[in-house]
Amino acid sequence: MLTSRRMLSGLMAAQAPSALLFHRALHHPAQAQAESLSRILQATRDTTQATRAQGFSLIRTAREFQDAVPVSTPDLVLGDIEALKGGAPRVLTREPVVRFELSGGSSGASKYVPVTRGLLNEFHRALAPMLFDLLHSRRAVREGPSYWSISPIGRKKGRTAGGIPVGSVEDSAYFPRFLQPLLSCVFAVPGAVAHLPDVESCRYVTLWFLVACEDLALLSVWNPSFLTLLMDALERHGERLAEDLERGVCRPPVDPHPDPLPGGEGGVDAVLARMRFTPQPGRARLLREVLRSGFQGRALWPRLALLSMWTDAQAAHSVAPAYRRFQGVEVQGKGLLATEGVVTLPLFGAPAPVLAVRSHFFEFLDPEHPEARPLLAQELEVGRTYSVLLSTSGGLLRYSIGDLVRVEGFHHATPCLRFMGRADAVSDLVGEKLAATRVSTVLESLLPGELGGQRPSFAMVAPEWEAHAPPAYRLFLETDASDARLEEAAHALERALCEGFHYRYARELGQLGPVRAIRVTEGTRGYEARCIALGQRAGDIKPMDLHRQAGWTAWFSQRGTKHP
Known part of the structure; x- marks a missing residue:
């Protein structure tokens, strides 16, 4: 001991x-962010990606950076990542890549994230x-x-x-x-x-x-x-x-x-x-x-x-x-930490995790005005929700990590941000555009009333493709409630989802089948096992109210499910 x-x-x-440096920076977030941007620009000058932005070497300010460099996504950097995996130098950064970390795997193929000493x-x-x-x-x-x-x-x-x-x-x-x-x-x-x-x-x-x-x-x-x-x-x-x-x-x-x-x-x-x-x-x-x-x-x-x-x-x-x-x-x-970078860190005494203001350069998109210029850290408003753009010394510039955060207050002059979920978590089999945020809201309000006052220990909605039938969503539940209650929960979920125009239209056209409930045993353990099979680390697996990967019915049936 x-x-x-x-x-x-x-x-x-x-x-x-x-x-000590971090706590000093909390009083001056604009200055800290300017220093972070300067360091990141230095790390990415004279690279393949820098040549694609006119006047990259002349960028000095955040506004110049936003004007010269477009917003990026995992799909848009895929070619550069493949070049790095092949050993090409100076693609995203002047520094060599020391290793790749795998990100994702929950709803599709894992992304390769380059890690440098600077990152x-x-x-x-x-x-x-x-x-x-x-x-x-x-x-x-x-x-x-x-x-x-x-x-x-x-x-x-x-x-x-x-x-x-x-x-x-x-x-x-x-x-x-x-x-x-x-x-x-x-x-x-x-x-x-x-x-x-x-x-x-x-x-x-x-x-x-x-x-x-x-x-x-x-x-x-x-x-x-x-x-x-x-x-x-x-x-x-x-x-x-x-x-x-x-x-x-x-x-x-x-x-x-x-x-x-x-x-x-x-x-x-x-x-x-x-x-x-x-x-x-x-x-x-x-x-x-x-x-x-x-x-x-x-x-x-x-x-x-x-x-x-x-x-x-x-x-x-x-x-x-x-x-x-x-x-x-x-x-x-905990704060919001992605494979690509750190967004927030918890501090005792702060109203929510504090922006990692000395780590990377951050921008914030207003989901209600996606065409507007992204805001900087010192421009955020309490109570508003934003989508995060990240620029790092690992070479990802103005990179959309797909996370939504809400401003809960400020610690000194630096915003404190609560993670609200994924901005890009939308299932779209036939045009129904079903958002995870919508599914979470519906399940939270619906399940306790339908299943005897408590939310089940495991509840998840996921799509299913079946032979000779239109695709449909399944409601997986671990609960002792009767089969009749499970069926009513599925009907109630169906009614709630049909309040959305795109989902209702897909159902009316027959492109989607109705929601069905499936009882599962050891749901959390079975969920973890499949996420590992999809490439995730056990400790990193996040629970999801809406999982976009199909195949859960067959997976849970191997572990003892029951259709009510």
């Missing part, structure tokens, strides 16, 4: 200079003040080790045709190299866990180390349902874990329906051989007692001081189930 305290104090001290420095400009604020504001977090999301990667690490590495395993990869050994010393779970070949063994070994850690102080995950599934596994394998802790061994159970990870490196035994397991008889006894009395996290980890997780947009539905086992532990919502 003393070692952890010293390491965490050293970690806080290492972040202090960057945190990693920009990540650290946000992560350092966040980590400093966490350790400085919550002293109890410095009293013991932490669990920071280590998730199986769900896709094989490899190299592009040009020899550039693809993917990283741990969140610590976004911190400077000199800090990574320090971070590994305060982690309760070894990073090698991420190399296990299937989700269940990864969870089991993670739990072994977590239960063994009596002074655990922080649990940091991304999706709250990731924590729920982890604790479900603790209860499911509790006695086996207790036996293994008692003996100082680790025997992950064989999953009869494994969710294999293409990123797994070797078999379970090969990965376990890199780890050390020592007998923990006292922790084994405590685990048995806690499980007998109804599992609560504080009984197992009395020093646990903070849960860090997504709490906004659709993730909000998953917070209560995750918190059920951690009554009395403070929850801090």
Whole structure:
């Protein structure tokens, strides 16, 4: 414990200079953003993309930048990304690409995001003040080790045709190299866990180390349902874990329906051989007692001081189930962090996560006036919702990340932004233009009334293509409500969606079939398994009220669904 305290104090001290610069910048966001833009322009001059903008080398101001460089999207940069994957130099930036990270996979093919040293420095400009604020504001977090999301990667690490590495395993990869050994010393779970070949063994070994850690102080995950599934596994394998802790061994159970990870490196035994397991008889006894009395996290980890997780947009539905086992532990919502860059970071005392004003250059589109010039950070208005454009030293310029944020207030002079969902999450099979925001609103107002007062533990709408029938939407529900109630919920959803002109027109023309409800079991676990099969990392998977990928009926039927 003393070692952890010293390491965490050293970690806080290492972040202090960057945190000080960030807090000074909060008083002068326009100046900070001008400096960020200057750095990004320098990183992208004399590149292939710079030659496509007339007078790029003469750009000095934000307005000149907006006039010279068009708004970009993933599709528009695809050619440049392919050139980079092939090893071409100076395509987007003057710096070489050190690796690619994969983004997406939930509703289609993953995007390759180029990572440069400049981009990693920009990540650290946000992560350092966040980590400093966490350790400085919550002293109890410095009293013991932490669990920071280590998730199986769900896709094989490899190299592009040009020899550039693809993917990283741990969140610590976004911190400077000199800090990574320090971070590994305060982690309760070894990073090698991420190399296990299937989700269940990864969870089991993670739990072994977590239960063994009596002074655990922080649990940091991304999706709250990731924590729920982890604790479900603790209860499911509790006695086996207790036996293994008692003996100082680790025997992950064989999953009869494994969710294999293409990123797994070797078999379970090969990965376990890199780890050390020592007998923990006292922790084994405590685990048995806690499980007998109804599992609560504080009984197992009395020093646990903070849960860090997504709490906004659709993730909000998953917070209560995750918190059920951690009554009395403070929850801090995470900021908006994309693979392409950091938009906001949480600070204690701010009304919402604060814009990462020293990291990248930001612009904000008004969805109600998409033709208007995007606003700058200092021009935003409280209560308004905007779509984010991002420019980074990784070479993405005026890049639409598709996220909507609402201004909740200001911290000093810098806007505080709450993530509201995806601006581009629209399913359009036959012209119905069904938006995720609309589906979320309908489900939130409809399901509790239709299903006995509570929203189901899992609810999702997704399209389905069937032979000899028009495509249609399915409402997947995990609930004990009767079949009659499920059918009525499907009818109510259909009526609500028909209030939209495009959806109603598609139904009237017979281009779309009616909504049908499908009962699922272990919906969250099955959802996670398919998202991993689609290429996502387990810890990064976001819950969705509307998933645009088809094929969920067949997937859930393998795991025990029932059509009412």
